[in-house]
Amino acid sequence: MPLIIDANNAGTVLRFLTAFLAFGDGKWLLTGNERMQKRPVSELVTALQDLGAKISYANNEGFPPLNITSSRFSGGEVYIDAAKSSQFVSALMMIAPVLKKGLIIKLNKKIVSEPYIKMTASLMRLFGIDVDFSNNKIIIPPSVYNIPDYTVESDWSSASYWYEVVALNDASEIKISNLFENSIQGDASVCEVFKSLGVTTTFLPKGEIVIKKTSTTVKELNFDATDCPDLVPSIMASCFGNGVKLNLTGYSHLKYKESDRLNSMISELSKLGCKHSYKGRTLVLEGKIVEKRADFTTYGDHRIAMSLAPLCSKTDSISIDDKDVVLKSYPDFWSDILNLNVLTIS
Template sequence: MEISALKLSHPAKSLNGTVRLTGSKSESNRALIIQALGGGKVRIENLSSAADTVTLQQALRAASGQRGDSTQQTVIDVGPAGTAMRFLTAYLAITDGRYLLTGSDRMKQRPIGILVDALTTLGADVRYAETAGYPPLAIQGGFTQQTAHVRVQGHVSSQYLSALLLVASSLPQGLNLQIEGELTSRPYLTMTLNMLAEAGIQHRWEAETISIMPQTASPCQLTIEPDWSAASYWYAMVALANEANLFLPNLKSSSLQGDAAIVEIMTHFGVASSFEDGGLRIQKTTVHSAKKLFDFKECPDLAQTVIVCAAALKRDLSFTGLHTLKIKETDRIAALQNELAKFGVRLVEDGAVYHLHTEGLHSPEQLIIDTYEDHRMAMAFAPLALVFSNMQINEPRVVEKSYPDFWKHLKQQGFVIS
C-alpha cells in the first residue's frame, strides 16, 4: 500500500551511533556510463541503491539489448531521474539503434535544448518528439561526426557538460568542449573528469576548453564513495539535536563530491567534523559563527538542507548561487518559500540574493510539509522533527530517488515514525 504521509517526532532529541549511507548517486551514475562504454574492462563497487541509479541501470540494459537494431524504436522512460535523462541523451546518441527517451510530466518541463544543440552540432540525430527544447527525445543512435568542437553555456547545468565528456572518448574525432560564461557546479565536472581518469581516459583542461581524444578505457575498478548529499541531512540533524555524536563510515576527506562542502558550511552551525580510520565523525558543539552570506554555486543540492536548518535555528542569513534550483525536480525556490511560510519564515528574493527572515518563526499545532515530488524537500525538512513536536511529511516515498533507507535510518536514530 502506498504511504501518503508520515508523522515524525523525536522525544529524546539526541543522536548517537553509526549511520551507513548508500553509495553516491552522482558517482554511481557516472560510473555506469563509463562502464557501458568501457568494453567490459570497468567494474563497479558499492553502487548506489537509489532509484535514479536503478533507473539508469535498467535503461542501459534496454539500450544494450537493442543496440544495432534500427527496425524498431526502443522506448526508455526515466521517470523523474534528471541525471539519467541528460547522460542517456548523449549515450544513446552515439549508440546504434532507434530510441524514444522520455520521462515524468515534470521531466518534460525540464530544459534539455543546450545538450541537444551540442549533440546535433557534433552530427547526432536527436529530435524533439513533443515540445522543442524539452523531452521526450527521438534519437537515431550512431552518427557520422561532423566536428570535434562544441560550445556550451556553463551556468545552466553541469550535467550537460558531464554528459558530453562521458561519451567524448568514444567519438571518432574526440571532443573539444568550450565552456561559455560562468561555470555552475564545477565540482561535479571535476568529479566526471576524475572518474574518467580512474578508468584511464585522459583529458586536457586549458582556459575554458576541455579536450578528450579518442581512446579506450583501461581495466579498472571504480569504488563508489558514500553519498555526501545524504550525509548533509545528518549534519542538519546534528545541528538541531540537543546532543549528537554520529559516525558515518567510508566518507573520505579527499572526496570527488562537491557536496563534501557541507563539512565547512556546517562549522558555522555548530557541527564539528573529524575524519577517523574508516570514516567521518560529526558532533554537536556550541561553536557558531557570525557568517551572514553563503554561496551555493558549487553545491546547489545542499541549499535546501542548509536553508531549512538555518530557519529552524532562527538565523537571518543570505544566500547566493541558487539560480539552478528553479529547474530541478520542482521549482525548489517556490517550494522552499511555501513550506518555510508554514512556520512563519520568509525566503525573499532580491536579484541573485535570497534573504531568510525568521522574526515570525512559530511552532504550529501541526506542521505538514509537502514534498513536490522532490526527494530533497522531504529530507531537508525531516530534521525539523527535532524542533517541532507534531510534524507530518507528505509523499515520503520520494526519498527513494536518492536515499531509499532514509526513514529506516531515522528510526534507528530514535525518530518516532508512524
C-alpha cells in the same frame, strides 16, 4: 518502432542517456514524467546536433521527450552553455573517448556545479582517459576506458541531512561510514559550511566520519549555491530551524531540479513561520519557528522531503505527503532516521 525509455524524474539519467544513445545503433524515444518534460535539455541536444547526432523533440521544443536515432558521428569541437546544468557537460565528456576525433568542449563563462564536471574528469582519468580541463575548455582525445576495481564513496549530498540533524539537536553526534577527507565530491564542502552552524567533522581511519554539535551557531550565514546546489535545502532548513539569518546567492539553476527547489523550500518553510525577501540577487531567509505543526508537500522532490524531516525535532509534529519520494536517492532514509532515536516517525 523506437524503444521507449522512461527516465521518470531522473535528470541525470535522461541527460546522460541522451548522449549515450545518440552514438551507436538503434532508435529511441527518451521520455520522463510530467516534471521531467518541463526540465530543459536544449543545450545538450543542440551540442549533440552540432556534432551530427540525429535528435528531435517529440513534443515541446527544448524539452523531453526526445526522438533519437543513433549514429556514428566522429566528434570534434563543440560549444555548450553550462549555465543551467553541469550534467550537459558530463554527458558529452563521457562519450568523448569513443568518438573518432574525441571532443574539444568549449564552455561559456558562467558554469554551475563546476565541482561535478571536475569529478567527472577525475573519474575518467582514473579509468584511463586523458582529460584536460582548463580555461573553460575540455579536451578529451579518443581512447579506451580501462575500468579498475573501484569502491564508490558514499554520497556527501545525502550526508548533508545528517549534518542538519546534528545542527538542530544540541550535544548530538553521528558516525557515517565510507566518506573521505580527500573526496572528489563537491558537496564534501558541507563540512565547512556546517562549521558555522556549530557542527564539527572528525575524519577517522577507514573512511568514517564523526559529526558533532560542539558550539553555538552564527547569527547570520552567507552561502553561494553556484557550485553546490544540492546542499541548499538542508542549509535553508538548518538555518531557519536555528533562527539563523541566511543570505543565499547563486541559486538560479535550482528552478531546473526535480522541483522548482528554491520556491518549494520557501513555500514549505513558511508554514512554520519562515520569512523571506530579496535584496537584489540575494535571497534573505530569516525568522524562527512559530508554528508547532505543519503538513509538508514534497513536490515529487526527494531533497525537499529529506531536508524537511529533521525539523520535527523542533516542532510537535509534521507530516510529509510522499515519503516514498526518497527512494530516488536514499531508500533507507526513513529507517536510518528511526535508528538514530532522535526523531519519532509514524
